[in-house]
Amino acid sequence: MTGSIIRLDNLTVAYDRHPAVHHVNGVIAPGSLTAIAGPNGAGKSTLLKTIIGELRPAEGSVQHQLKRTEFGYLPQAAEINRRFPISVFDTVLLGAWSRSGAFGSVSKADRERAREALQTVGLEGFEKRSIGALSAGQFQRVLFARLLLQDAKVILLDEPFTAIDARTTRDLIDIVGTWHGDGRTVIAVLHDFDQVRSHFPQTLLLARELVSWGPTEEALSPANLLKARAMAERWDEDAETCQPADRKTARPAA
Numbered sequence: 001m002t003g004s005i006i007r008l009d010n011l012t013v014a015y016d017r018h019p020a021v022h023h024v025n026g027v028i029a030p031g032s033l034t035a036i037a038g039p040n041g042a043g044k045s046t047l048l049k050t051i052i053g054e055l056r057p058a059e060g061s062v063q064h065q066l067k068r069t070e071f072g073y074l075p076q077a078a079e080i081n082r083r084f085p086i087s088v089f090d091t092v093l094l095g096a097w098s099r100s101g102a103f104g105s106v107s108k109a110d111r112e113r114a115r116e117a118l119q120t121v122g123l124e125g126f127e128k129r130s131i132g133a134l135s136a137g138q139f140q141r142v143l144f145a146r147l148l149l150q151d152a153k154v155i156l157l158d159e160p161f162t163a164i165d166a167r168t169t170r171d172l173i174d175i176v177g178t179w180h181g182d183g184r185t186v187i188a189v190l191h192d193f194d195q196v197r198s199h200f201p202q203t204l205l206l207a208r209e210l211v212s213w214g215p216t217e218e219a220l221s222p223a224n225l226l227k228a229r230a231m232a233e234r235w236d237e238d239a240e241t242c243q244p245a246d247r248k249t250a251r252p253a254a
């Protein structure tokens with residue numbers, strides 16, 4: 001696997017000048033399956049949001065040739081409002097938005113695809129249920145069905161298996177494997193190192209700065225994990241401006 005679909009060039013992101021991600025360099029290879037790991041507050045969600053263009057870099061850049069609609073993005077569960085009165089089926093159909101447009105009608109083919117996506121995630125028969133009346137695991141399945149319908153080139157998942165039981169996690173990991181098999185590029189923020197080691201060939205270990213990026217076993221070596229922990233212990237939440245850090249260059253995903 002060679003080349004890059006996304007390039008991070010000296011990427012620095014800050015909230016009100018408080019730095020959250022510092023001077024990250026590296027590339028995501030097309031078709032790669034990458035985990036982003038690191039302690040709480042390491043900047044993992046910030047990095048995903050910057051890649052999809054929701055946040056703007058304070059310094060450096062994210063370079064790619066993709067349209068926004070070619071990114072599929074699953075935010076952390078806590079960021080999604082489930083009180084909105086919308087059915088499971090209509091939520092899945094939102095995945096077809098890039099084809100139908102904001103006010104266009106959804107094609108018959110997309111309605112059929114939505115039904116198939118619900119079958120794939122094991123939620124056949126849930127079409128009319130309101131999303132507020134689903135368990136956390138069922139709702140996560142709905143969001144995966146929406147991603148299936150979206151048919152994105154690059155899929156970013158922010159803690160997709162947090163608070164999800166083992167069986168649902170297994171089913172959703174299988175879908176991630178299918179996306180990888182289809183040649184899509186998948187990037188997921190994960191906290192469970194066993195999951196990362198078992199299913200994600202590449203890992204980016206972040207502690208505001210890049211600690212390591214490459215084949216998972218190397219990236220998550222005991223020395224790198226210790227380093228990430230030590231960096232997290234040194235964080236100054238009140239730092240006003242981005243302090244110059246050693247520039248670290250990541251290796252391209254293999």
Ligand SMILES: Nc1ncnc2c1ncn2[C@@H]1O[C@H](COP(=O)(O)OP(=O)(O)OP(=O)(O)O)[C@@H](O)[C@H]1O
Nearest residue numbers: 015019020038039040041042043044045046047237
């Ligand atoms: N909207 C925001 N406004 C101000 N600061 C923020 C905002 N979002 C995140 N931060 C801060 O940026 C830093 C990185 O947060 P981020 O959510 O990216 O970390 P994370 O690695 O995803 O953490 P976790 O594992 O806890 O989800 C933290 O110090 C956080 O408090």
